[in-house]
Amino acid sequence: MNEGDTVKFTSTVTGYTGTLSYKWDFGNDGSIESTSTEVTKTYNNNGTYTVNLTVTDNTYSASDLETIIVKKLFNVTITVKNDSGNIVTDADVEFNNIHKNASDDGKASFLVNSGTYELRVKKSSYITYYNNSVEINSNKDIELKLKYDENDYENPKITLITPDQNQKISTDSVKITYKVEDDSEVNCSLQLNEYLNSWVEKGTHENPEKNKENSFTLLGLNSGEYKYKVKCTDRYGNIGFSDIRIFYVEINSLSSSAGTAEMTKQDEDINSIIDKINGLLTEFEKLDKEEREVFETLEIQKKLDNAKTELSRFKRDLNNLIWRNLNETELKEAEIDIYDQIENLKDEIPTSLSVIDSTEFVAYPKDEDIENITITYLNSKNSKYSKKQEKSFIEGIKELQSLLTVTTKAKVVEISYLSNKKEKITLIEKELKINESSNGLSLVEYIPKEIAKDTSEIEFLFDYETILNDPLISINIKGLDKFAYYLRKEIKLEDIKKTKSVLITGGEIPKGNQITGFGILTNLKSGFISSDNTRILIEVLIIIILSLVYIGYSIKGTKTKYYFGDRKSLKNLKEIKRFIESAKSELDNHNYHEAKSFYRNINLIFKNLPQDMKKEVYKNIVTLSHKLDLFYINKLLDRAEFSIQNKNKEVAISAYNEITGLYKRVPLEYKSLVLEKCNKLRQSLSGKNVN
Template identity: 25%
Template sequence: MNNSNNRKIKRNNSILSISSLILILIMFSGFTFAENETNETTGTNLTLDFDNDSYNFAIDCDDSNPNIFTNMTGYLDVDGDGFAIGEFTVCTNGTLPENYYEQSIIGDCNDEEGLINPNTTEVLYNNIDDDCNPATLDNLEVSISISKSEYDIGEEVSYIITGTPNSNVTIDLESPNNYYDYQANYIEQEMPIIDSILTTSKIGDYTIKVKLSKGEYFEEANATFTISNSIRTNIEGDKDLIIGEELEIEASASGGVAPYTYSWNLDDGNVKTGSSITHTYSDGGNYDVILTIRDSQGNTKTKTIDVDVDELYDVTFVVKDLEGNLIKGVEISADDVSGTTGSNGIIKLSLVEGEKIIFAYKAGYELFEMSKDIDEDQSIDIRIKTTDTTAPKITLSKSSIDTDSGDAIIGYRVDDSSKVSCTLFINEDGSEWWNEKETQESITDIGEFKLTGIESDETYYKIECIDSEKNSAYSDIGNIRYVKIDSSKSDESKEYLDIIELELINIKTLDIATSKVYDALHIKEALQVAKKDFANYDQRMYSLLNEDCIGTSCDNRDFEIEIEELDNNLDDHKEKTILTLNILNDKEIIDYPELNDVKNVLEPFLKSINKTLTDKEFEKLAEKNYGLQSYQNIILKIYDIEVTYLDGDIEKKTLIIKKLNINGSSSSQKLIEFIPEYLSEEVEFITESKNLGEHMFEMDSDLDEIAYIIPLRSNKEDFKPWTMLVDESLPSRTPTGYFIFNLNSKDSIKSIMLISIFLILISIRLLFYFDIHKKLNFGKAKKDFHQMNMLINDCLDYLDAKDYSKAVLIYKEIRMSYEKLDNNVKSKIYEPIIKLVEILNEDFIKKNIEQNNKSILDNILPKLSADLRNKFSPSIEGKR
């Protein structure tokens, strides 16, 4: 209790002392900072001195101890040998403390032993670094290694010793019970030492001891190994005997140090010696014979063998048939003992004791077999029956089995007087039969085999049965028809039917622009075909699953092929039939080929038909074909589209649609679609075409539209798939300059006449060309002609969409534009406008018949017809 109070008082006093000190320091510091000089930079009081030793805390290295106040540098040398372990700074009273010196040499490796320093002469091999120099030889080194740790008797033991060279080496072998005295000595020996020990014929553990020395210093190393018992023995002779039979056995030994001695303990009180012995046991039983072998070095090895001596018993066999009649000449056998019954049907055999398999056989009788334990003299009665020579009769439950699951049960019936074993054999290709199932044993009447995993279209089978007399027979050949039907496909087709029907409804609500694309790609038609195929598939699958068409009534039909075709058709629709389409971007282009464009098409066209022209002929043919292009009006529409197929795959493509209006084409002209070379391998034509090679395709000149697909392109500005009328025939020949000026000089008058005619023809042609060009203003006329065709096509599109009001608005624009046309253009566009008005009339009549509005029919239609006649007929009357 008092101690506790004392501790509390001391702790309180400590706290009070620290608190007082802090308070005094604060007060003193405040006073000193107020009264005394301070450092201008830090504001620190330069005269503060805590230990009152006249050294303020700024320069005092320990301002808590008045006895020390300044730092000094000194060398630490504890053992005073003039070599320090390092230079240190210490806080002192102006004098270096003990073991510190103002001057010394750094480099001592042991500052506790004065005799160890760099000035000391190294004492070799004393395991001490006397001169503090690791390079000098301070230690002796020695090691020994052997090739392995265990050896046979007499096997050579090799060893290698390494260590400090030029040393004395002593080698001693420590053996079991000091059996060997082996020692080796080497003086001033070089390293390594390689040697071996030959006398290792005693079993046990050994140690090789090595001592390496120089003068009074030495080092030791050891290696241990074991000599194992390697004596091996082989014993030959019959060890299974019958009572009274002599035992003859012989042994041989190896692996030790010859010669060997042999000792046999025969387990009946007798011991015999020698490598071979004979012995007769007086009683039956099992004997453990122990052989002991000893070699010349006293190493021993034992081995135990089992000798079985059996008793012999007299067994009498009496053989009868099933009616009890004794049978002569029946052979009885057990192990290697046999005999034949006499006229009384009896035979006596001496049999060794134990479990025996006994056989009785005679020609014309079934083989008899039985198991019997022979442990005494006894008599055994045997009954045998005459041989059965009738083969089993096998009847298949069904000659033909149909399965849609790959499993089949093959039932059969067997008729035979005994139990039979039956095996199922299978054949899939009509060539090789193989055993499919394990043999069924002990069949007496009805059996069945169950097959699983059938994959072949048709599998053949037969059953072989064998009775106890080895009489065998085969059944008739049956067959299994495998019709693989996947009912899940039927459910899947119903889902696709619902999707297709919904999309066919959505198509009716599409806008005009999207409808054009759908029509060009024949999406509606493709979906209708797919709908029909899916419905047929579903109906056909239902038939296969539910009707009685599988089996013999359909032998001439291959259901597997039918189902595969249906499946493939379904998969084609999933992968190739477009379900929906989105227009990402569209662009309309009206462009006219220049002469160079015509040449660029004409050149590969001629190459594709293997036609060669001279340069002049090519130029003339190019000009002719350039003129042909005025007979056609082409509007190019480019659509970037995103299509979704039935299987959900999405693909982005570019659709090309060309509206064609060709006037005055002849049978010698071909309509050619010229695809840029970089796209020619990727183009997918919707419109029927013929590939001419050279990235050109021939189209039907009677077409009013061409459509095809190319991969999606980000830039369509450079895409120019020209559609051109091409005529390979050269224009009519005119006399050439070469022909005129190479006439014979005697025909000068004829030459002059021909030259005159030639000049007149050129003049007429030029005058005609300039007159026509002036009147038509060819470039503008062609553009106007295209523009009018575009308006007519737009009007027809609105009529197709049953938007009659918009079609009439377009028609009004046609009327206004018609007034501004050149008469030659009017003559060309007249027929298309007349056809358009006829269609307008028809649609107008149909529309109003549906509305049952007879007054409009009577009043407006005649007015519209009159307007047509008044508007167009007078202006072109003289031009037709």
């Protein structure tokens, strides 16, 4: 208990006869201070006190002793200032797990016992202050200074002005206006949803005026529904989005300045095709299971929707010919050109499909296939490797195949089109089951010449990279559970089994100082050594030290039990685990600076842990470090992109040089997440697209 606390004393007595009498001696010095059955006493001073209670019945007496320890309270006053020595008000001061806001004089006061406490002070626009070893054994005044955080972690705020939600527009053009708020320069773009949540950039503004109306204008719109939003990125890589709004364009393409004209024959023809497509959608609902799979894999629904959009555009173009200054010959040629496009479109509108033959199987590549495909893959990298490196890499790839199961479905399909054209295709679909995260992994697909002479004969329904035209392709399978491709001819289903799917790591064989999987620019000058680079070097040393500690445990091969008497170490271990979870949570909320603050605190505590406890949290600390690096790499990439857009090559190069140091440290699965953006940045800096 603490000074000033009040205690209520009671007693329980059994096995007595007659009436009981009580004598309370609070000093255990023979001085009786109360004879009541219950007593309340306040201890105003710290110290150790002995309470003696004697109870007497008609025959006997019995006594009991109780020791009371009263702890002294100390007043701790924390004053918060900035680097300039000015008072910082309303900072969140956390001491002994109690939160208080600093008052107008920058102070927050706490009453605590003697001991070691944590102190954390947070304030927007400042770097969080943390100290986990504040010793208190007397009244104490603590003055601390918060360092101003020069980075901006706030996302731009965008407000849409026009058009209103669900507004109907009767012209083929619309002006979209918005306001953006941010403390730094921003670049903004208009995003339009064209199909199935696929957002397409329709215009950009470099550093638009803040807190004032800015506008984009869309021209040549067809009748229909449009979803739009505005995206803005500031110089620190923070990204903000506006709300998503919808507007409708309703154009009467049959009207003219002279009034409404009768529907022309050409309108009737196009409307007839659109009506047929609408009827097809009903017919396709009757497909059986196998045919439905083909319908969905070939995205026929999307093709039909796109065809209707194209036909509406053709109808508009035909009706607009009258307003163009064309002579009779030019008018006829323009009409023929549009009708030719309509006929070509009819060649691509499926009206029916049927599965003629199908097969399904699970196959695993042989070691010989894995070796040949892996060597071809490595040769495509245009790098030289030693035989030892090649052999080691190939053995690793062989072991990797145990993670993958590929189920292949192949179908020969006959498709009829609106133009009465018929064709047979062979559709190959592969379903992937991977027993762990696919981050950092790619799939190499080998297609033998019995099926296709080269990639030009294949219609791929996914993104891929050509390794060889023979064909051999690479697929990024992150988040991918299946992929498909087809050939416009009938293939023997037995030959489909000759296709091979090999799981492979996304990077190259590490060679010396080469950065795995990332072609790097060298000798990029200007701003290479900075305070941030110093931070990188320090953290690299920390990781190396942690790695050596972990290796030491692996060699030792024995487990040491915790010394449970070391309460401080156990408390520190618990604190590290809590900080790791807090840092993860902050990263999930895109609060890099807060997460980094927790990480620094972890490293401060980690060095004082016993070795057996270090082993328990080491892997989690390293994983957290990698996640922080990945987050910061993405921030740097956004910053570099912003600088390139604003013709600031020096800043972009500085960001790139930071990325190279961070990139070397993260594991392969993290590299794959930023590899494409890193390569794009490298190409921008090495080309002539930055002035």
